[in-house]
Amino acid sequence: MAEASSEPTEQQIAEYRKHFNNYDFRHVGAVLSDDLGNLLRACGQVPTEGWIKERLKVADPEGKGSIEWDGFIKIIKQASVQGNPEDELLEAFRRFDKGLTGMIRASDLRHIMTSLGDVLTEDEVDELIRDADPMSVGSVNYESLVRTLIYGPN
Structure with a gap:
């Protein structure tokens, strides 16, 4: 760089x-x-x-x-x-979005956040998933999640 x-x-x-x-x-x-x-x-x-x-x-x-x-x-x-965190996060999530729907499985989110880059603790990931998937449908809109992570809640 x-x-x-x-x-x-x-x-x-x-x-x-x-x-x-x-x-x-x-x-x-x-x-x-x-x-x-x-x-x-x-x-x-x-x-x-x-x-x-x-x-x-x-x-x-x-x-x-x-x-x-x-x-x-x-x-x-x-x-x-370290670069643009928004672009880097979106790119990491897109790799798990095979159908290019803007959604990833909560289990993939857990994998990303506990094993790639600066990893989160299990408690941090549990909280993140609860916030990102409040209805427990098993999938997360990662573009919305990235905006929330970077810019905070609405």
């Missing part, structure tokens, strides 16, 4: 700063470590809890419970290197 793709544009940095400031509830130039996942999602990322924990070891090595802007921008740059 080209080095240039890992550097956010000035416009992206301004957007990240806006989101960072929105999560800086105490107005001290830092966000709570517990808010990192939500902050990254607000910035268009789709981090897993494991990925977040690994980044917190670097951004908050003393365990202060907060992350300053410099630490956050390093994390967002790492996340940006």
